[in-house]
Amino acid sequence: MNVPAIGNTTNAAQSAAGKAQTVDYQSFLRLLVAQMKNQDPTSPMESTDYVAQLATFSQVEQSVQINSKLDGILQASTFAQAGDLIGREIESADGTIKGTVESVRLYSDGIMARLEDGQELPVWAGVVIR
Structure with missing residues (x-):
């Protein structure tokens, strides 16, 4: 377990936040x-x-x-x-973006669907999938 030196608290805080202590x-x-x-x-x-x-x-x-x-x-x-989204029709909650999903990209906070026309749509609540 690493214990940062006292003195420069900014570096110690950054070091502790940057590394998972186990x-x-x-x-x-x-x-x-x-x-x-x-x-x-x-x-x-x-x-x-x-x-x-x-x-x-x-x-x-x-x-x-x-x-x-x-x-x-x-x-x-x-x-x-x-x-399961690939090849399905998807529509944004407000109806402004719609199309067929060509590919998907996964992020730590969700899924981004890329449509055949090149538009990207985050898959959030309210998105309609057919």
């Missing part, structure tokens, strides 16, 4: 061992606290894996929907 199981265990080594000997941490931390980390890790799998399912669904 902590895996091995990192968690290293942190746990460091915590055990550096605890106060006169007031040691209870073993139940360690188990609770491990259980919490396990739940977070499972949630991340579930989200990753759901993203994959959503992407596969988007690909299937995009492929």
Whole structure:
């Protein structure tokens, strides 16, 4: 885990925003061992606290894996929907753009349909597909 130096907060914020910070199981265990080594000997941490931390980390890790799998399912669904648009007639919500879909382009926020006449139409709510 990278910890940016204190001083230039603009670069630290940009660095943190630009990179996805992940902590895996091995990192968690290293942190746990460091915590055990550096605890106060006169007031040691209870073993139940360690188990609770491990259980919490396990739940977070499972949630991340579930989200990753759901993203994959959503992407596969988007690909299937995009492929089904080719060759179909499409009309914008206001009726100003209409035609037959020649190709589709996928973006992170939706689908752009390219019509046979060269016009492009984003596939949003209100678009009519025949």
